[in-house]
Amino acid sequence: MSSESIHHGQQGVAAASSHDLHEEHHHHHGEESFISKYVFSQDHKMIAKQFLITGMIWAIIGGLFSVIFRLQLGYPEMTFPFLEDIFGKWAVGGRISNEFYYALVTMHGTILVFFVLTAGLSGTFANFLIPLQIGARDMASPFLNMLSYWFFFLASVIMFSSLFIQTGPAAGGWTIYPPLSALGQASEGSKLGMDFWLVSMAMFIVSSLLGGLNYISTILNMRTKGMTMTRMPLTIWAIFFTAVLGVLSFPVLLSGAILLLFDRNLGTSFYLSEIVVKGEILPNEGGSAILFQHLFWFLGHPEVYIILMPALGMVSEVMSVNSRKPIFGYLAMVGSLFAIAILAFLVWAHHMFVTGLNPFLGAFFVLLTLLIAVPSAIKVFNWLTTLWRGNLRFTPAMLFAIGFVSLFISGGLTGIFLGNSTLDIHLHDTYFVVAHFHIVMGVASFFGMFAGVYHWFPKMYGRYMNNTMAYIHFWVTLVGAYLIFWPMHYAGLAGMPRRYTDYSNWHSFNMFADMNRFISTVAMIVFAVQLLFVFNFFYSIWKGRKVTTKNPWGSNTLEWTTPIRPGHGNWPGEIPEVHRWPYDYGKDGRDYISQIEPIGEGESHH
């Protein structure tokens, strides 16, 4: 441990104790106001809950959108009059219009990728776990942290309003490739809705940067005494790398978005060249539509790891706690996270193998992309070894952690197909891609998030969630995820393109109608079960079984040394000192040894 971090640790403790006095003083004179406690809160735990609940609302909206467009895909010949009642001109005669279909697909992607799995996942668990697990009173800057949430809220409001404008929200796919997204003439969704999308995303990026800088500086500077970097739980390592990825890559998307705003509104030609749209000849020359794709995927690819990595960390933590066994290969786990974080920046052009990219350049991206399979394989085998000869407790969190590993394997392996440019020529933009990223990035990350919510719910609200509902939630979601996405691989191998409203006019692709109907039906059931989870969540906040011990899971990490319902500042007294790594489970015949327990005299070395 460096002398610097000891210094910081002590400073933290000193500052904290004076803070405590202040806190007590404050409490003497009455409760915090509703506004400062629940709305403009600077307590990292409250901000985490704000992110989580906002994320859940978005998840319901985004999930509902997928159910609506799956109605069209599954039952193309049927009409649903209730859709016209709700959506009016977007669903005349109970049939979803093409524009509406593409708007739904676009918003489903945007909402789930950014608002749910980035803000809802990172925002929740980075905020909640960093101070609690490294032993800090709060974030480095609670005020910036609060701003981070409110910029996210602002981004949400703008994106939500775009659903109600006359020409509809953005409809060019969540990747918003220009020229389609740049030209209002080319698509209804590229009119005002696209400007809303870009402005909302700009606000979102501000939120993400404020959050990310805070996470990094908190982790680097505010660890308690004895909490060296290699004694941090893997959750914190994962969140740390996630934040670094976000801080380095989101600004690139911002630049891409701003140039697109210029092209749309100020007559510039960054992405536009030699265009004739609906017979109208545009003056723009010399831009490159491909430039945008480079800027987009320079964020876009790290983004999928921004989504996935917190899940990797939380699954490692939950799995170790509930196997009553140390995580296998802690350093290899950190190393593989690091390798994934580095490689995440070097593989973006594998999304662009068929754009006319120089094949020689493509070769490097093939190599670097497939390299990611090595750290991923290390992680999978380490998890398997963690389970091996453990004593597994199937808490709902543990179930989701195991489910996560299964999905991570399934979705990860198909990445080996798509990262290989030779196969990508054939599989690019087919349902194979849809299946791949939904499993590995979508559902797997959701599983990580569910594992996190079930595991830390007692810490968040001092109550447990209902187990029976949690078990139903897990099993239906796991089975459903495979039933939905497994068959899609076959459609992909038939060359069936994504983002088609209707396949019935295609001789090459119309043989999957039965499959589509089946998938749509399962999707609706799985969506309903997610509502059960949401219900369980809110019900348990007020009515759940109460937590009666500080450390219900028998866990080593610091958050379980705080009171059952910690106040702002987390520990009533001094922040405990850390003496060991967080994974001493089953050591020397003891079930678990908390990080705050000093190394014993005769204790064995691991």
Add this chain to the structure above:
Amino acid sequence: MSGYFILAILALAFLVTFQIAKASEYVSVLKGEEKTFQQNNRINAFLFIVFLVLGLIGAWWCNDLFFKKTLLAHPAASDHGEKIDKMLWLTLGVTGLVFFLTQILLFWFAFKYQYTEKRKAYYFAHSNKLELIWTVVPAIFLTLLVGLGLFYWFKITGDAPKDAQLVEITGKQFNWMMRYPGKDGVFGRKNYRLTDASNGNALGVDWEDGSSHDDLESTEMHLVVNKPVQLVINAQDVIHDVGLPHFRMKMDAVPGIPTTLWFTPKYTTAKMKEITGDKDFVYEIACDQMCGSGHYSMKGLIIVETQEEYDKWIATQKPQYLTVKAAQTEASPKVVADTLKTTAVPASAKPIAQNTQH
């Protein structure tokens, strides 16, 4: 009405689930938490094994159901496609092995090492040897896949043979337009500002360039079997993508940046009808890049035929230049090529209907 009915059923299902969930919580308090935990643990461990077994059966069943609908059930229709299929099978083999190995281990471990009071978890924090093994072994397999993948990649993306037939394909919302270079084998120069669909110049060809005078335009693509073809790919408005599933080829069409791809079709359309046993078989061009509200309907047709059939077809085609000129002289004899004004026309204009023989 049925909508409300479904909603009512859903609400009822929720209520029942919720009541059962609540009751089970009370029961667990009565029975003792430890006992309930052990019981639940056994059930979930058992379910993991059930999931594994049913999952494997399901995977087999799904394969049985859908494999014959994939393209892998029939030979690829191009030489590149054969390479891609080989690569695909190899990757399937390697990843399939890993898939079954790891999934079976995962769920088997979950079942086998479920909690019992008797067992103490084994403190096993790391092992350099094991970690080295599962770093090196995947790395070796990946080197194989990368090496072979790149070998094929460079073959597929390498230069087209000199004798390759040239065809230009241009995408616009929401159809494809083809151009053949004619007898001179050279495409006439284009300038997008000359695009004028209503006057027969949907592609923006510069008629001043003499080599444009024998260029043929068509809505269908005719190719000769076993003769390499190079496609020159353009887009007018937004990014499209020439997707050729049966040939396993794909390339974006980007406004302002022409791209190319080449392949050698191996079977005529007629032969493919035999191979697939599907008398309605057609080679379809599918747009594979989201291009707007009509994206799903942006279809093109390719007809692969013998040299004789192709020659017969091409003989019936009339150069677009002659069609345009004839129309102009008819309309107003005095006006010449500079009337190709850059005025907007409705998208519904059917620019090349004149020379379509179908």
